[in-house]
Amino acid sequence: xxxxxxxxxxxxxxxxxxxxxxxxxxLGVVGGLVGVFVQVRDxxxxxxxxxxxxxxxxxxxxxxxxxxxxxxxxGSVLAAALIGALGVRARDRNSVIGVLMPFGLGLxxxxxxxxxxxxxxxxxxxxGQIVAVDTVRLGWLVAVSVVVLAGMAVIWRPLMFTSVDPExxxxxxxxxxxxxxxxxxxxxLAVSLAVQVVGALLVLSLLVTPAAAAFRVTASPVxxxxxxxxxxxxxxxxxxxxALGGSIPISPFVTTISFAIYLxxxxxxxxxxxxxxxxxxxxxxxxxxxxS
Amino acid sequence: MQSSLLSPRDILGPVTTSALSLRGxxxxxxxxxxxSGLDLELQPGEFLAVLGPNGAxxxxxxxxxxxxxxxxxGTLLIGGREPGRGSDRVGYVPQQxxxxxATPLRARDLVGLGIDGNRWGLRRRxxxxxxxxxxxLAAVGATGYADAPIGLLSGGExxxxxxxxxxxxxxxxxxxxxxxxxxxxxxxRAVADMIDRRRHDHDTAVVFVTHEINPVLDLVDRVLYIxxxxxxxxxxxxxxxxxxxxxxxxxxxxxxxxxxxxxxVGTPDEPGGCTHHDLTPPAAAQPAGGAA
Numbered sequence: 001x002x003x004x005x006x007x008x009x010x011x012x013x014x015x016x017x018x019x020x021x022x023x024x025x026x027l028g029v030v031g032g033l034v035g036v037f038v039q040v041r042d043x044x045x046x047x048x049x050x051x052x053x054x055x056x057x058x059x060x061x062x063x064x065x066x067x068x069x070x071x072x073x074x075g076s077v078l079a080a081a082l083i084g085a086l087g088v089r090a091r092d093r094n095s096v097i098g099v100l101m102p103f104g105l106g107l108x109x110x111x112x113x114x115x116x117x118x119x120x121x122x123x124x125x126x127x128g129q130i131v132a133v134d135t136v137r138l139g140w141l142v143a144v145s146v147v148v149l150a151g152m153a154v155i156w157r158p159l160m161f162t163s164v165d166p167e168x169x170x171x172x173x174x175x176x177x178x179x180x181x182x183x184x185x186x187x188x189l190a191v192s193l194a195v196q197v198v199g200a201l202l203v204l205s206l207l208v209t210p211a212a213a214a215f216r217v218t219a220s221p222v223x224x225x226x227x228x229x230x231x232x233x234x235x236x237x238x239x240x241x242x243a244l245g246g247s248i249p250i251s252p253f254v255t256t257i258s259f260a261i262y263l264x265x266x267x268x269x270x271x272x273x274x275x276x277x278x279x280x281x282x283x284x285x286x287x288x289x290x291x292s
Numbered sequence: 293m294q295s296s297l298l299s300p301r302d303i304l305g306p307v308t309t310s311a312l313s314l315r316g317x318x319x320x321x322x323x324x325x326x327x328s329g330l331d332l333e334l335q336p337g338e339f340l341a342v343l344g345p346n347g348a349x350x351x352x353x354x355x356x357x358x359x360x361x362x363x364x365x366g367t368l369l370i371g372g373r374e375p376g377r378g379s380d381r382v383g384y385v386p387q388q389x390x391x392x393x394a395t396p397l398r399a400r401d402l403v404g405l406g407i408d409g410n411r412w413g414l415r416r417r418x419x420x421x422x423x424x425x426x427x428x429l430a431a432v433g434a435t436g437y438a439d440a441p442i443g444l445l446s447g448g449e450x451x452x453x454x455x456x457x458x459x460x461x462x463x464x465x466x467x468x469x470x471x472x473x474x475x476x477x478x479x480x481r482a483v484a485d486m487i488d489r490r491r492h493d494h495d496t497a498v499v500f501v502t503h504e505i506n507p508v509l510d511l512v513d514r515v516l517y518i519x520x521x522x523x524x525x526x527x528x529x530x531x532x533x534x535x536x537x538x539x540x541x542x543x544x545x546x547x548x549x550x551x552x553x554x555x556x557v558g559t560p561d562e563p564g565g566c567t568h569h570d571l572t573p574p575a576a577a578q579p580a581g582g583a584a
Contacts, residue, residue, distance in 0.1 A: 036396065153414050161409035164395050164442075165402065167386040168457065171358050171467075172410040173378020215394040219441030224396035 013244045019133040020197070024240050026145045027197050027206060028233030033152055034190040035211030035232065036225045037183055040163045042090065046083055046184070047207045049097035050191045053079035053104035055200035057192075058125050059111035068125070069140040072192040079104065080188025084181040108200075128199035128251040141196065144189050151186045159183055160221065197236065198251050205255040206232050213262040216269035231261045309372040311336050311465045311497030312357065318365030319352055325521045326352055328365060332516065332525060336464065336495040339488065339511055341502055341528075344518035345559060350501045353518075354467050357499065358384065371464055378410050383458030383496075387470040388451050393443035399453045400438045403428050406457035428456040432486055448479030455486055459496075466490065468500045472507055480507040487511075505532065506553045519559075528554070 014021075038047055057075020058068045079100060086096045112122045133141070162169040162176050170176060187207075194203040210231035214224050239254030310333040318328035326349030334340055342350045355361035356368060359375040368374075371381055383406075397405075403425045404417060417425075429438045432452040437445060445453065451471055458466060468487065472480040488511045491498050500508060505515070505528065515531045517524045519540045524531045531537075532554050537545040546557045 040392075040395065154412050156414060157405070157409055158412060160397070161405045164391065164397060165405065165409075167469075168384055168406070168454075169409060170360065171378070171382075171384035171386075172406075173359070173376070174410050215396055219394075219396050219398050219443070221397055221401050 010244065017133075017240060017244060019135060019138045020240055021237060023133045023138055023141050023193075023197055024236035025233055026141060027193050028210075028236040029229050030145050030148050030190045030193055031206035031236070032210050032214075032229030032232035033225050034148065034187055035207045035209075035228050036214075037159060037163060038187065038207055039211040039215055040160070041183070043093075043184075043187065044204065044208050045094055045097050046187065047191060047204055049083065049101040049104075050076050050079040050188050051195055051200045051203040052101045052108065054188075054192045054195045055125055056104040056108035056111065058195060058200075059108040059115070059122075062117070062121055062125070063111045063115045067140075069137050069192075069196060072195045073140075073144060073189065075104070076188035076192035076195070077185060080184045080191075081181075084184035123249070124199065125195070126199045126201050127249045128197060128202065128254070133197075137196070141193055144193055148186050148189045148193075151182065155179060155182055155186075198239075198254050199249070202251040202255055205251075205258045206236060209255075209258040209262050210235065213258075213265040216262075216265040217272075231258065235261065310334055310369070311338070311371060312499065313369040313372075314366065315368075316366035317356070317363050317368055319349055319356060319361070320364050327518050327521065327523050330366070330516075330523060334465075334497045334499070336497055337491050338513045339491055339498045339500065339508075340514050340516060341500045341505055341508055341512040342516045342518065343502065343505055344523075348518040348520075350518060351469055354384075354469055354499065354501060357465075357467060358382065380461040381464050383461065383463035383466045385451070385454050385458045385466070385468040385471045387473045388447045388454075388475060390447075391443045391445075391450070393441070395441065395443040397442050398439050399434055399442055399445065399449075400425055400429065402442050402453055403457045403460050406460040424460060428460040429453070431459070431490075432456045448475055448482065451475060451479065451483050452486065455483065455490075459490060462494070464496060466496050466498045468498065468502075470502055471500075472502065472504065477507075484508050484511060509552075509554060532556075 038044060054072045054076040057078070058072035060066075060075075061068045061071025082100060083093060083096055086092065108125075112125070115122060158169070158174050159179050159182075161172070162174050162179050166176060190207065191203055194206050198206055211224075211228040213231050214227035218224050218227060235254050235258035238257045239250050242253040242257075243250040312332065312334040314330050314332040317330040317332075319326045320328070332340075342353060344350050352361060356363055357370065357375060359377045359379075370379070375382075404421070406428075407421055407424065408415065408417065426435070426438070429435050432455050434449065434452045434456055437449060442450065442453065454471070466487065471483060471487075475483065484507050487498055487500070490496050500512070502508065505512070509528060512528055514525060515528045517531050517537070517540060519537075520542060522540055524536055524540055532547050534545060534547045537547055537556065537559075541559055543558070543560050545559055548555045548557060
């Protein structure tokens with residue numbers, strides 16, 4: 001247990017990970033908001049698939065001595081574009097992802113095994129790293145986050161409409177295909193952010209779990225993204241703060257916090273449903289018995 | 293000589309524009325003609341039921357009116373204008389389908405999307421818009437569950453909310469695509485009455501695509517029956533006869549009146565012989581979905 005937690009010199013350590021904390025908070029905001037649509041559009045598998053290609057891109061950049069941030073963005077966007085273009089229907093999408101994902105992971109492993117630099121760099125891409133965020137990379141993360149947040153703000157309402165109510169949205173003239181590709185690309189960018197902070201294997205803990213937890217406890221279109229964002233920020237920032245005290249990577253802490261939040265939300269929702277969530281002033285009419 | 297004293301309106305009387313006007317309208321895919329030579333002037337407040345076997349082109353007709361599918365022949369005007377994509381003048385009610393229980397929207401929000409779901413960017417709804425949403429919900433008797441998550445509503449409740457959504461923009465033309473499918477008889481009646489009240493109170497013209505004429509038989513003004521590439525338009529008593537349908541199907545078809553219900557027997561597309569308009573009596577109603 002001593003190896004896990006050692007909070008001596010905590011203040012000094014905190015100064016060292018200043019950039020990482022900002023990056024984590026940003027990632028929380030982006031992941032929490034994008035996660036709302038990952039949930040609504042049932043794209044959890046896509047998140048996983050994109051993160052593996054993002055990992056391959058980052059590993060290639062590491063091998064070639066380029067920018068890891070740029071590599072992961074390129075990998076993500078390429079994966080998102082392929083998924084968006086080849087898999088419009090959910091079934092096609094999942095099979096495209098299932099084909100791309102192992103290929104991306106294989107490429108990534110190849111690049112890493114050819115890489116002869118620091119081992120921590122390799123491991124970090126898969127499981128996250130806390131001190132890797134220098135000022136240049138933070139600049140990247142901020143820029144990508146701004147693009148994702150601005151894009152989400154523009155398409156938020158139409159995307160919600162077309163995701164939950166596709167027929168009526170189409171009848172109202174919304175272009176479902178354009179919205180789908182636009183969101184998949186924004187999702188790709190968000191995944192590339194997450195890969196750089198929590199690592200490729202654990203992206204789901206920030207892009208899926210917080211929104212899934214929020215949806216258990218609210219159906220408000222305002223409160224759901226707010227809660228999802230809060231959950232993701234708490235997981236990401238909290239994960240780093242806990243990881244500082246030990247020598248193990250950040251990701252177990254991030255995933256544990258986000259999973260714990262999810263469990264709490266499930267318990268809350270189970271209790272609420274027992275006491276009648278969505279109960280109405282007028283009792284629900286009982287259907288006329290048929291077939292009797 | 294210039295006669296500026298009298299305008300055409302003075303001479304001809306008030307000009308009434310048809311809510312929906314089809315002239316020589318045709319729709320075909322390659323060699324396959326769904327319908328052709330369709331002439332229809334739908335007056336404000338008129339209730340038109342569109343009947344016919346599966347694949348006859350009923351839903352394609354709605355797509356044409358929604359501007360999603362161009363006619364292959366003839367012209368189509370809505371309120372005297374070309375159909376645009378996503379006009380506020382046209383409301384659309386799709387068939388009921390189950391929504392994910394964790395959809396982060398309440399009944400109120402679904403109606404709101406009917407008003408501004410096609411607008412890009414973030415915005416706050418005005419007080420007037422919120423009032424319109426509340427009024428639309430009240431008009432269909434859905435105020436009691438306005439804040440319940442839509443995923444937790446019953447099929448009948450959901451269809452009421454959908455009608456509120458379609459009417460929230462105060463359309464002059466309401467398109468319904470099998471809105472009663474999978475509802476029990478009591479809710480079929482309630483939803484049909486709601487649509488009927490709307491057209492009487494607001495002069496909204498209704499195009500109602502259905503497999504089942506009986507739930508709306510006493511409400512419809514005219515029937516458009518499409519089958520085998522041909523069609524007939526007229527009052528139910530003229531179209532739903534053995535002679536007319538035998539002619540349309542080019543095979544002997546019997547239309548029976550059983551206790552105020554219309555039953556069509558012997559249409560060629562149903563091997564069993566007994567079809568669409570054969571609504572089983574209440575005591576032996578089929579389970580939801582069995583009608584398709």
